[in-house]
Amino acid sequence: MKKIGNITKALKLVIPIAPLGMAFYLLLSLPGAVLPVLMLHLQKNIVDRAVHYDSGQPLGYYMKPVLMMIGIYMIMKMFELISKQYMEFGYFRDVFLGLDHRIHKKSAEISLEYYDNAEYYNIVQNAKNASMFLVFTTNLAVMSVILVLNLLSVGAYLTSLNPALYIFVVFVSVPVILEKLQEADCQAGFMQDTVLPARRKKYAFEFLSSSDRKKEIAHYGAGDYIADKYLAACMELDKKERQHIRRLGKRGLAFAGIKALFHCAALFLMVFLLLKGKITIGGFSVLLTSFASLTHIFTQLLSHAGEIIQTGIMSSAFFEWMEFEIKDGSRDMEDSDEYARLAHVSYRYPNSTETALNDISLTIKKGERVAIVGENGAGKTTLAKLLSGFLLPTEGNMELSGTDRRMLRERSIFNHISAVYQDYGRYKLTLAENVYLSDTMDCSQSLKEPDMEKICDALEWADIRFDTPPDKMVLGKEFGGRELSGGQWQRIALARSYYRKRIVLLFDEPTAAIDPLEEMELYGKLKELAGEKTVILVTHRLGAVRNADKIIVLEKGNIAEIGNFDELMRRKGYFHNIWTEQTKWYKK
């Protein structure tokens, strides 16, 4: 019964996306419900008149029903044309985009931890696949309204001919629902089974089809190996699909058998009625032709009902995604003299046996410039993620601006921070959008217009100059835009954080791949950007941390030392060691 629950859920989800559109769509589909019966009736008239052909009748007597039939057909097809067009470009697109909107919005709320989880990507892919089915939910709902109308009209018409046949039509049609139900179960299982191999296939293909990735593959001569991976995924997919086709085929044939049986029974009943003299030869022929088209209509309509149930099953992946648990606090972060206070904080990544951070205690005051240094894997980035609100400590207490982190709304923390990351985005949008992307929302969490003046200001500040206006300049070769060098992208990332004016600045290895002269300049820019703000700088370039108010030195997840540059150098401890090693090259 969970399936039925999903249907109501699906309808509740999809109908409110565009209720007016749905009403309009229903209106356009109505003629399709009533007119087919009229056509059948006309056909019967035509045949009846032909059977009792009498040359004495005027030509119009025979022409009238034929012309009427043609006219009705044209009207019916006209409505069909309009509703098809409206469905494709109006209603369906709205629903489609509305569903994507929900999927995307959810992605913004999911905790960072899930992004490292394979299961997460499978759920997303499943949800995206399911939304393809959900799009059709209302279409099916509309169709079921039509179905009811058809049932009434066709039923009444058929009963007037011979009530016994009506039962047979129903018998022929009912297996269709069962068939669709079976098919849906089959289909849903098949889709979920193939998500992972399909991703593997796509993943392997990209190594050979994207020039960035292929370079290494070609050099190492690993093409065969990747091709084997691709083919292995293909084989898995093929195997699953072969089973699927076979299963569907067998069931299809079984149901065809049932349907054929009932149809034949109906035929024999008709012959029986004819032989008994209950119907005339004309009536028999009309029944014969109309029975086929009636069953066809019924089959089609009932198959829609079956598809609604099918959607209910298929859409469960969508709801699984939408109901993905999200823990978020309720309080907004307020301004305080103390940015962060950590007491015995530890952090362990999900699925990991070791703690990434151990018993960390520290405070960061407002306006303080803090540097986090340490070797690779010492936990620098993890600490930065904790401090910027991405992760919750697994043990210990953490307060941000005087409030327990657990009580805070994630969004309200982010609203205080601007950042430059090592893995900054190279967005294939316009240059202006690349900058504006860092600050798109106003305080009421709705989109605000890009401030062109501010964007140009940010670009100028970062020394990015092009002849083309920034809102006309598309970046990214894949979509016919311009390709930039690494240094230019880096500056755009900088302009992006400049555009987002906030009281806390986070720099996570911001100048990793940059030449020395450029790096000097960039650090100058960063200093300028910092001003009086609270700054958290994660780096392994010790040369960059001299001016920090506080240097947190991490070693294997623990705080090794904490203090300013002079203090740490005087102590001649761990920091002093790594400093000496880094500078020894320059001291010759």
Next chain:
Amino acid sequence: MNDSKNIRNLLIQKKHAVCAAFAAGILIMTQAAFTVLEVIVLQRFLDAFSASNFELGQSLRYIAALAAMYAFRYFRMPLLNWLNGSISLQLRESLDCLIIKKAERISLASLEDASHQALLGRVQDAPEKRYANGLYAILEIAGGVMQTAGVLFLLAGSVPYFLLIILLLLGLMAIVFRIIGQNRVKVYHARQEIGRRGDYLSGILFDRRLAQEKKLFGYTSYIQKIYEEENIQSNRKLLYRIFASNLILWFYDNITFLFSASAYLVFLIPLSRGEIDIGLYIAIIPALTRLGAFFVAVGSEYLPTYQEYRACLKDITALEALEEQFYISAIKERCHSESNQAGRHPLAFHEIKGENIVFSYPGSDKPVLDGLNFTFYAGKNYAIVGENGCGKSTFVKLLMGFYKPENGNITIDGKDIQEMEFSELQNCYSAVFQDFNRYDYTIRENIIMSALDGVSDPQMERAAGEAGLEEWISSFPDAYDTSLGTLTEGGGNLSGGQWQRLAIARMLYRNAGVYIWDEPTAAMDPLAESRLYTAFLKKRSDSLTNIFITHRLGACVGADEICVLADGYFAEQGSHAWLMQKKDGIYRSMFEAQKGMYE
């Protein structure tokens, strides 16, 4: 019509597929024959019933035949679906092999083209379905023609009228097909492009590497907005095209119906003259309706499907024609056999020399490299430094034969690298790139990927040790067999620095004469970098050549020769001490800048 033969014959290679296609053909033909036969049987039954000497037994035989034919119609669809499914599956097997084989050989330059990327996207979008549907459409048309001929035969008396209608419909169909068929392919291509763009935009929101930036900046709503706007805009461009197609189809549909419905009237004439009996008049009606539906389907469905099939063939031909820059090793047919490649021997050499090299990217008028000369001797360490975008990575690509210089040549012991086989040239080198790959496979695969011939565990462990990964790897219960990334459930995740070390281990695992380090240490701390270099140089430096491309000038100090790339050539060349003597030298100013940060 000049799509290459082996694509056309794809199907024929697969025996099962040929059998299935044959069976589908028989099914469709049988159905066509039954449509005509139904008319005859029904007519006979009705005639027998109307006749005075009515025999129950004989008429029941007719009804049984009729019932069998009705029943057949129910079995036809699931059977056809089954056959169609298995045909496309067989095709997919062949196509997958063909596509991946080709993808393996396409040159890098060719991959950089946006239209080629679109093509690659299309051939990954279930081409087998379009292929199989095209085949199916051809069979359906053949069946329909047979059916038409049968009906014409039955109505021998009224043939002129029917021939006229069919000719008219055929003419109309040709026009409809011209417009709609081409429209369909254009719409399909446009839709693919919309999809590609949509996938990119939607992908931003699910990209692991952008997750922090996305959440912090909170740009989901904006990306969603452009996603919607671009979708609506590009769809609007399609709207008129599709509406035009649908309108034409509506006309065509109506005209076809007009003809088939008017048959009711036309047949009154032979009926009144007694040329046909009422049995035929009644029996022919369902056949005519079906015939009309067939004509509509040919114009609206079968021919456009056939057109798509042609477009699909064209795409695959275009794919086959894409430039192949290099010949990699022979690719196995359906590859599950064990690796049996011959052992790879690093090429021994004395010097690599480049003379007057000029190179510029397509569409750019300013050359990146302009008159570059160099000589690298075996057994020495070289460092290449220079500003961002000065062409260091381009230089590496030329050295390794990924790009062809416009002018000048690169030789190894006097032999032009253009004349060497690509794999032979690659055997000289082992390189790690700035944008190295991250393989979401096991740790082992990540390391041995660089030399898959003759895998050796001790060598792998040595490489991992040299890259400083030993401890980290042993922290996993599965050690080297731990899966990484998001393709496997429960796969481990690494930091940027760890991925980098893995890339370096991969490079070190490969035996080569020249090791090229193209800025692989960006995410690594300098201490680790220095340890890595010192350990490596101490252990393995004797006969090996190293080319370091780096921004950390400290790492250059120990190099035998430092080459400063500026304005497209090596503006300065020499040892650290020598270059530091140059007062206004580029190297010296860079070194001072970096040193300044530590003072």
